[in-house]
Amino acid sequence: MLAARVVAYLNVDCAVQAGDFRASATPQLDELIIQAAQQVRNPDNSSQTIYESWLASGNVTTVKLGRLGGAGSDYAAFVQHIGSPTLDMSFGEVASIWGLVALRLADDEVLPFNYLSYAYELQKSAEYLEAEISDKGISLVPLYASIEKLRKAASRIKDDIKALKAKRSCAPVRELNDRLIMTERAFTDRDGLSSRTWYKHLIYAPAKHNDYGSNSFPGISDAIESAKSLNSSDSWHSVQHEVWRVARAITQASLVLSGRLT
Known part of the structure; x- marks a missing residue:
């Protein structure tokens, strides 16, 4: 509940x-x-x-x-x-x-959530990540593409609000507010982080060896830490897998925000 x-x-x-x-x-x-x-x-x-x-x-x-x-x-x-x-x-x-x-x-009739700020923060985090692994053959194309989808969905919210005011009906307002609430839920994955399954959020979670340390894209960070230690092709492949997981979650969030996934 x-x-x-x-x-x-x-x-x-x-x-x-x-x-x-x-x-x-x-x-x-x-x-x-x-x-x-x-x-x-x-x-x-x-x-x-x-x-x-x-x-x-x-x-x-x-x-x-x-x-x-x-x-x-x-x-x-x-x-x-x-x-x-x-x-x-x-x-x-x-x-x-x-x-x-x-x-x-x-x-507030419509919840005061601005997901453009979220897209901006994700973009910055992706750029930091790219600087860290630029020489490792990891593609961040799916990650950047998913962030752009979220940005576009967030940009359309203002148009949705204008349309609601014209309709003067409670049901569409409730539907929009549900989308704004559930978009954050979409950043979670029921399987959680690898080896840390209680943590479901793929954008924000503690550093693996420091509960008070904060990581953006924690699953990717965990995989990078492991890959740097093992330095094997399989370990770097795991990093790419985590990039895809995060990109999928952000894409899902953009679909929820746009009302195309409930």
Whole structure:
């Protein structure tokens, strides 16, 4: 029941602590978190919003959110096993931001999930991966192709929302929201990671030998680690197999998001 109906999981391990605001999330929640941070004043500096202080703390022009590949927190079961959109925050005034995020998730007619952010993050991760194994004869063509399919599906969501407003009917809204929820589930595989089957998510999971280390494409990372050790043709073939598994999951997610797979 939880896997079928949970919309998103909001995790707060450290509700009150000193220091700057920190947030990690599955990427479709990035925009929502930023919007909430722009609406809350910093209790330690009322001349700034949390978002402005967040920028200033890193001396950057855009904020950087962490991802949820590490274990050792309650969110692990939700994102890495079930495949639920998930957010983890810590700050002294986190309740205000948490409340705004929860309110939007509960009250917005269409869930405020932006999967263009997800496609962007996957593209960056694929580029890092390519730099690591560019000389190993591994083709990332299927991975890049699947990410492009997700990007196109995410781009069409705005058109779907416009069409819904014209229809003024509840049923299509429910169907679209189901697609937005279940897209994250589509990144999971029931067989899980090789030798770590509890972890079902093929995009975010802990590093194999470090529960607190976070990997994008953990199955591919595990296979690369093994291949570097064994350095056999079979071991590098396993890396290619994992690339295909991830590409298949991302393609499946794009089909769910576009309403072509339920």
